Amino acid sequence: MSPAPRFPDPAPPASPACEVVLALPDPAATEALARRMAPLLRAGDVLLLQGPIGAGKTHFARHLIQQLMARDGQVEDVPSPTFTLVQTYEAGGMEIWHADLYRLTGPAEVEELGLIEAFDSALCLIEWPDRLGPLVPGHGLRLEFGIAGEGRRLRLSGGASWPDRLAGLAGAGP
Numbered sequence: 079m080s081p082a083p084r085f086p087d088p089a090p091p092a093s094p095a096c097e098v099v100l101a102l103p104d105p106a107a108t109e110a111l112a113r114r115m116a117p118l119l120r121a122g123d124v125l126l127l128q129g130p131i132g133a134g135k136t137h138f139a140r141h142l143i144q145q146l147m148a149r150d151g152q153v154e155d156v157p158s159p160t161f162t163l164v165q166t167y168e169a170g171g172m173e174i175w176h177a178d179l180y181r182l183t184g185p186a187e188v189e190e191l192g193l194i195e196a197f198d199s200a201l202c203l204i205e206w207p208d209r210l211g212p213l214v215p216g217h218g219l220r221l222e223f224g225i226a227g228e229g230r231r232l233r234l235s236g237g238a239s240w241p242d243r244l245a246g247l248a249g250a251g252p
């Protein structure tokens with residue numbers, strides 16, 4: 079008999095209401111995008127940061143958090159949550175959760191970390207969201223980072239709450 083899976087099969091993804099594809103030729107382009115996205119975000123938003131090891135998920139999250147903190151006059155290093163799984167911040171009266179779920183052990187740990195509540199109450203930046211299986215929040219914006227030569231290619235896709243907010247991202251420069 080084969081061993082029980084750690085998670086049940088995830089639900090099939092709903093077809094996205096919006097899709098934007100961007101070229102990010104160097105780390106500065108990723109930083110510029112994070113700066114432009116920061117003012118578009120609010121508590122209860124979840125960004126699902128996907129892509130292989132080294133794709134730039136932490137780089138993007140770090141600059142997004144630093145931008146939000148800077149608006150409050152705060153300066154933060156924003157270390158990768160590789161081992162802590164979650165790091166939390168506060169800016170503009172909003173909680174920010176930065177998670178790296180690569181080492182998540184199972185659904186019980188999701189509960190233990192308080193992630194389910196945070197998906198509704200905080201701005202959540204989640205690396206390796208596939209580790210959540212069916213617990214992945216349906217209202218999340220997917221950011222799929224891919225390697226493209228020396229740079230990166232990013233596909234953003236999300237449901238009904240995102241098209242209006244992301245409308246300016248494709249055209250405008252940094």
Ligand SMILES: Nc1ncnc2c1ncn2[C@@H]1O[C@H](COP(=O)(O)OP(=O)(O)OP(=O)(O)O)[C@@H](O)[C@H]1O
Pocket residue numbers: 102103104105106107108129130131132133134135136137138178205228229230
């Ligand atoms: N647009 C870009 N073009 C080229 N390099 C980039 C770009 N964005 C980020 N990088 C670089 O990619 C490297 C890895 O980034 P990062 O640590 O953020 O990856 P990650 O996706 O979080 O990986 P992990 O899955 O291990 O957490 C960093 O050195 C960063 O400077």
Ligand SMILES: [Mg+2]
Pocket residue numbers: 135136137158178205
């Ligand atoms: Mg990372």
